[in-house]
């Protein structure tokens with residue numbers, strides 16, 4: 276199976292890792308010239324990685340009905356991300372309010388660890404690739420259109436383009452439009 280992941284932030288990187296571990300050939304498309312630009316500015320450059328609260332508390336702190344996250348939060352927990360980072364040599368510490376940070380206080384160490392994992396998983400990375408549209412045939416996503424003219428096809432598409440804040444990090448809300456188009 277071939278999987279295309281759209282967006283190289285933490286969500287796209289972790290999705291790519293999991294798709295690759297499940298045996299897929301994975302290509303990650305990122306519109307900026309490098310991955311994880313937003314991750315680098317998190318926690319004022321220190322990256323508040325996660326919290327040590329039980330996962331049930333994560334769900335109850337989601338505004339509205341957080342229960343839809345139950346399955347995802349149980350399949351990849353705060354302990355899983357800590358283990359993944361520690362495997363790559365990133366030690367973590369707990370601060371006031373149950374917040375978990377890298378001991379180095381450098382978000383770059385977190386990003387480098389994720390990129391190293393992606394490299395080991397043999398995920399292909401294509402930067403400077405702005406996806407504009409998800410191609411659909413007979414009600415199924417079959418590929419993407421990018422950089423205004425090119426097309427790429429796959430069995431599965433993962434949309435991980437993040438939200439809409441700090442445009443210089445690539446966060447411009449493109450995914451909202453693409454997701455909305457899938458409903459029409």
Ligand SMILES: Cc1cc2nc3c(=O)[nH]c(=O)nc-3n(C[C@H](O)[C@H](O)[C@H](O)COP(=O)(O)OP(=O)(O)OC[C@H]3O[C@@H](n4cnc5c(N)ncnc54)[C@H](O)[C@@H]3O)c2cc1C
Nearest residue numbers: 282283284285286306313317318323405406436437445449
């Ligand atoms: C100032 C600030 C501080 C923060 N601090 C923390 C913190 O300490 N801890 C924490 O947990 N969270 C923090 N956050 C929130 C955190 O940054 C986001 O929750 C996280 O980055 C979301 O990850 P993501 O992968 O979903 O999206 P993003 O990190 O936004 O990644 C999306 C990626 O998709 C790419 N992309 C977008 N459109 C396209 C397209 N059309 N084609 C191809 N690629 C595309 C983007 O360039 C980007 O690389 C902070 C946010 C901000 C703004």
